[in-house]
Structures are given as C-alpha cells and as structure tokens.
Amino acid sequence: MTHLRIRPAARDDLDTVLAFWKTAAEGTSISDDRDGVERLVALDPEALILAEQAGELLGTVIAGFDGWRCHLYRLAVHPERRRQGIGSALLAAAEERFVRLGGRRADAMVLVRNATAHHAWSAAGYDPEEHWRRWVKPLTD
Template identity: 75%
Template sequence: MSDLRIRAATPADLDAVLAFWKSAAEGTSISDDRAGVERLVDRDPEALLLAERSGDIVGTVVAGFDGWRCHLYRLAVHPGHRRRGVATALLAAAEERFARLGGRRADAMVLTDNERARHAWRAAGYAPEEHWRRWVKPLTD
C-alpha cells in the first residue's frame, strides 16, 4: 500500500473524478455533475479526497464538515483495487480531517441495497442508526 497517495482534489481533477464515479460508484446523485463537484471544491478545497496509484484515481470520498457534523459521501473504490486498503486509507484521512476541524461524529450516506458497501462501512466501525431516517428534498428540478 506504500504506493497509495491520498490528496485533496483540485479543479483540474473534476472531469476525471466524474468519469471515475461512472465506473466505480454505485448509483448517482443530482449533484454528480461538473457544476456540483466544482461548487464543493470551491467551497471546501479539502473535502473531496482522492486515492491515487501511479497517478490514476483508484478511490474517492467526500469528507464534508459543516462546522457541527461530519458527513461522508461518495466512498468509491475502483473494482480492480478493492480489498487492498484503499477505502481504509481514505476513511482514515477523512477522520483525521474531521479531528483537525473539531468534528466529533461522522455519518455516512450508504445505499441500502448496496450490501458490499454496507459490509465495508461496518468493517470500518460505522453502524446504521435504525431510528433515524434521512429525509431528502431536491432543491432543483
């Protein structure tokens, strides 16, 4: 794993990130477009973390902090690089970021039908809170 590099995405990475998500991420979001990801990086330049091997993106996670809570989105690992510590390294970097910012609790957006992801999150120490249900309202059409 010594060849794995974790870094914050830059505006120059955004097209590659969007292409990566199409092949490695499960499901899509209304904000999975250039404008949405650009807003994220402009607003919080350290929120979108990339895992790279030999200059290629092999994993991502969005580690957002709103000043009160820590939120994790878009944990995705390239299928050819799974089970090699990429997700573990990304989550460790995200949790280190949250600790530096004073965050005390992280939540993760996990698709209920993605059993592989649910297993990975459990292995990382996250657990579903069944008494909470996330309610979502798109703010655009």
C-alpha cells in the first residue's frame, strides 16, 4: 500500500476538493463553492489540509485559526476508505498546526444528525459541550 500524504491544498486542488465533498462530506454549506474555498486558501494557505494516496484525494479537513480559537470544519474521508486512519492523520496534522500557531483549544462543527461523525469525534478525544449552542446567520442570500 502506498504511503498516505498529508499536505495543504493548492489552488489547483480546489475543483477536486469541491467534487470530493459532494461524495464524502455530510451535507453542504453555503461556502461550498469555488469562490468560498478560493478565499479560504488565499487568506490562509495552510488551513485546508488534504490526505492523498497514489494521487487520489481520500480526505480533507479545514483547520482554521483566528488567533483566539482553533476551528475544525469539513473533516471528510472517502466513504470506501473510512476506518483506516485517514481521519486520524488529518486531525493530527490539524492539531499540530494549531499548536505551532499557539492555539490552545479546538472546536469542531459537526452536524447534529451525523451520528457516525459523533462517534469519530469522540474517539479522537473531542467532547460535545452541551451548554453551548451555536447561532448561525448567513451573511449572503
């Protein structure tokens, strides 16, 4: 088996990432378009982390740091490649990035209805904080 390669996304990867999310991510976001992902990579070139094997995209995570908190989004692994350590490798890379940047606590955006993801996040050491509720307001139509 070929070695798993973890690396930041480049602009040339963005269409592949968007297509991958349609297969591997649970649900879609208002930001799941070329402009949104292009802005992310332009603003923080190391935030979108990819896992590849033999040139095939197998997983992604967005590891955003705003100088105060560390935020994880779009942890997605190809459905046929789950439970093989790819998600763990992506989270390890994200957490290493956060520590390097001075981050002290990470939170993850996880859909309430995604029970499979709840188990994965729990196995990775993340606990739900039930006393917090996230309020969301779209900033565009």
